[in-house]
Amino acid sequence: MPLSLTVVTAQRSILQQEGVMRLIVPTEDGQITVLPSHAALMTALAEGEMVVRWNGGEDAIAIHGGFMQVVNDEVNVLADAAERVEQIDVARAEAARARAEARLAGREVPVGGVDVLRAQLALARSLTRLRVARRRSGSATGAPSSRP
Amino acid sequence: MPGGGQVRAIRDRIKSVANTAKVTRAMELVAASKMRRAQDRAVQARPYAETMRAVLSQLTGVAGGGEGGHPLLEVRPAKGIAYIHITADRGLAGGLNANMNRAGASLILEHQPTSERISVLPVGRKGRDFFRRSGMQIMGEFPQLGDFPNFEDVRPIARLVMDDFIAGNIDQVFIGYQRFVNAGSQRPTIRQLLPIVAPEGTASAPVDFIFEPSPQRLLETLLPRFVEMQVYEAVLEARASEQSARMVAMHQATDAAGDMVSALTLAYNKARQETITAELLDIVGGTAAIENG
Numbered sequence: 126m127p128l129s130l131t132v133v134t135a136q137r138s139i140l141q142q143e144g145v146m147r148l149i150v151p152t153e154d155g156q157i158t159v160l161p162s163h164a165a166l167m168t169a170l171a172e173g174e175m176v177v178r179w180n181g182g183e184d185a186i187a188i189h190g191g192f193m194q195v196v197n198d199e200v201n202v203l204a205d206a207a208e209r210v211e212q213i214d215v216a217r218a219e220a221a222r223a224r225a226e227a228r229l230a231g232r233e234v235p236v237g238g239v240d241v242l243r244a245q246l247a248l249a250r251s252l253t254r255l256r257v258a259r260r261r262s263g264s265a266t267g268a269p270s271s272r273p
Numbered sequence: 274m275p276g277g278g279q280v281r282a283i284r285d286r287i288k289s290v291a292n293t294a295k296v297t298r299a300m301e302l303v304a305a306s307k308m309r310r311a312q313d314r315a316v317q318a319r320p321y322a323e324t325m326r327a328v329l330s331q332l333t334g335v336a337g338g339g340e341g342g343h344p345l346l347e348v349r350p351a352k353g354i355a356y357i358h359i360t361a362d363r364g365l366a367g368g369l370n371a372n373m374n375r376a377g378a379s380l381i382l383e384h385q386p387t388s389e390r391i392s393v394l395p396v397g398r399k400g401r402d403f404f405r406r407s408g409m410q411i412m413g414e415f416p417q418l419g420d421f422p423n424f425e426d427v428r429p430i431a432r433l434v435m436d437d438f439i440a441g442n443i444d445q446v447f448i449g450y451q452r453f454v455n456a457g458s459q460r461p462t463i464r465q466l467l468p469i470v471a472p473e474g475t476a477s478a479p480v481d482f483i484f485e486p487s488p489q490r491l492l493e494t495l496l497p498r499f500v501e502m503q504v505y506e507a508v509l510e511a512r513a514s515e516q517s518a519r520m521v522a523m524h525q526a527t528d529a530a531g532d533m534v535s536a537l538t539l540a541y542n543k544a545r546q547e548t549i550t551a552e553l554l555d556i557v558g559g560t561a562a563i564e565n566g
Contacts (some may be wrong), residue, residue, distance in 0.1 A: 134312075135424040135502055154485055167332065168485040169494050192327050192495060196480055201324045205498075207434040 127161050128195075130177060132186060132202040139207045140186060142179060148200060149176040149231045150193060159195055166195040170204070171250045174257050185210050187257040206250075217268050222251035280548055283541040287534055294530035300365065303524035308516035313511040314421060315453065322500060325499055326472040331480070332492060333471040343489070344439045345469050351445040352389045354513065355412060355434055356380060357466065359450040359507055360400035361515040362417060367522035369459060370399035370517060376461035377449050380412045381409070392443075393435055396508065408514055412437075420512060424505050431501040437499060438467045450507040451514035459514035459520060466503060469496060 128145040131138070148159040151173025159166075170191040177184045191204035225248035229241065333346075358377045360370045376398065380390055392412040395401035401414050413433050419428055434446045446467035451459040484491055 131320065131324070133324060135318060135321045135498075136506055138320050151486060165480045165482045166485065167328065167482050167488075167491055169491055192328065192491070192498075194324070196482070201328070203321060203324055203328070203498075245382045 126198050127179070128159065128163075128198050128200050128203070130200045131209055132175075132188075132204060134191075134207055136238060139156050139204065139209060140177070140184065142177060142184070144179045144182060145200070147176075147178045148212050149174075150202075151175065151188060152193070161198055163195050163198075165197075166193070170202070172253055174260075175202070175207075176252060185257045185260045187213060187250075187253045189253065208254065208257075210257055210260060213254045215255065215258045218251045218254035218258065221247055222255065225251060243262055280541065280544045281433050283433070283537055283544060287537045287541060290537065294527050297523045297526040297530060299525060301520055304516045304520035304523060308513060310421065311509065311513040312453070312514050315506075315513050318506060322502055324389055324556050325502055329499055331482070331494060332488060334427075342491045343469075343496050344472070345435065345467060345500065348468050349441075349444040351384070351387070353443040353445075353550065354384055354388045354391045355394060355437065355443045355446045356391065357394045357396060357430060357434065357446065357448040357504065357507075358400040359448070359511040360395070360397035360403075360405065361511070362398040364399060365522060366515055366519040369421045369518035369524075370397075370403075373449065373451055373461050374400060374403040376463060377404075378407070380447060380449065380463050388445075394430065394434065397511075410561055418508065420516075423510055424501070425506050427505045428501050431497070431504040434467060435497060435500055443467075448504065448507050450511040451518070453510045453513040453517065456517045459518055464503075464507075466500060466564070469499065495561065 127143070128148060130140065130145045130148060131140045132140040144178075146161065150159065151171045153169045153171045156173070170188055170193055172189055173187075175186045175188045177186065187208045188202070188204050189206040191202060191207070194201045195202070200263060225244045229246040229248065324519070337387060353540065356377065358373070360373050366462045377393070381393075384391060390410070392410040393404045394413050395404055395411065396415040396418065401411070401416055404411060412432075415430055437444060438441045445465065447463055448466045449461065449463040452462040454460055
């Protein structure tokens with residue numbers, strides 16, 4: 126039976142999708158693929174790109190940490206923050222990346238300081254957004270099904 | 274002539290009341306639209322909250338909340354108590370803030386005999402002003418969160434109490450807010466935030482989960498989120514309540530102004546007629562005096 130997927134953040138619901146055939150998620154222990162009839166699982170999610178494929182469609186979501194539960198072909202993702210491809214503002218992500226990079230380059234704060242940590246997090250988030258957004262521009266130019 | 278002065282006074286009063294009615298009517302409309310938006314946000318936050326509760330009930334069942342559990346679950350004698358008090362920044366919302374303040378005050382009175390220190394964390398200006406006046410110890414305040422605060426705006430509140438709880442400065446944390454029952458009614462609600470009361474499990478068959486990483490590690494990431502989410506939920510409810518209470522209060526004010534305008538109009542017409550009658554009598558009396566003279 127295909128998976129039924131729900132992605133929510135504390136502020137809003139991001140995606141609700143039935144009939145999911147494959148799901149690739151970034152966990153803290155690396156990327157994993159969830160297929161129908163997966164064993165019951167609870168796992169912490171890392172920063173990264175989540176790819177959802179169902180019959181006749183595919184969607185990418187930028188996930189910024191969180192939690193995932195898989196049980197009885199139901200997948201619940203509690204993301205700390207998340208955006209779908211079409212919700213990503215590329216210019217803003219680009220600006221955030223530049224800002225974070227500048228902050229990291231120009232600082233002599235000891236590594237692990239709060240400011241450094243914050244900048245690193247911001248950088249990671251913006252990079253994820255940009256990577257996910259690139260997927261959209263790839264499909265917009267009519268690239269033939271780039272299935273791995 | 275005193276009669277004419279009275280007529281003018283009533284006319285000015287009608288004008289002023291009608292103007293007030295215009296303002297309260299506008300405020301009612303604004304509150305109604307803000308209430309819809311605030312309600313919408315509360316509804317949007319619900320799926321996360323529900324899933325979180327379901328997951329936690331399963332997880333605490335496995336990881337255990339007892340000895341050696343997560344520090345946020347630890348039950349200690351309540352020597353130090355913190356109380357997060359959520360109110361509106363602005364008034365003109367009927368008894369909303371006063372009721373909340375009263376509920377908060379009675380919570381504190383109830384715990385005062387058994388605890389050594391109680392401090393308040395007011396969120397919203399009305400509650401802050403209240404507890405300042407009553408001389409309570411304030412451990413931090415969060416006024417001006419705005420009508421539609423984000424999750425990120427609310428997180429520092431949860432962080433503050435969690436840090437103090439883990440450090441052992443406080444042993445119990447309560448959160449009080451106006452629960453949104455429906456557009457016409459709100460109820461002051463006070464709940465325990467820390468130590469975390471693990472949500473009750475749904476009586477479904479236990480599932481054999483794989484945990485990555487360990488259940489304990491998952492709890493470590495999920496429990497702080499759970500606390501943050503509860504604070505966020507409370508703030509969203511309080512905001513929706515605020516707007517609905519203001520909408521109702523302003524509606525009543527508009528109605529009352531309307532009633533006052535009709536009562537005043539009646540008095541105005543009566544006074545005007547009396548003046549005219551008095552003037553007529555004067556004239557009639559005057560001509561009669563000349564004819565008779």
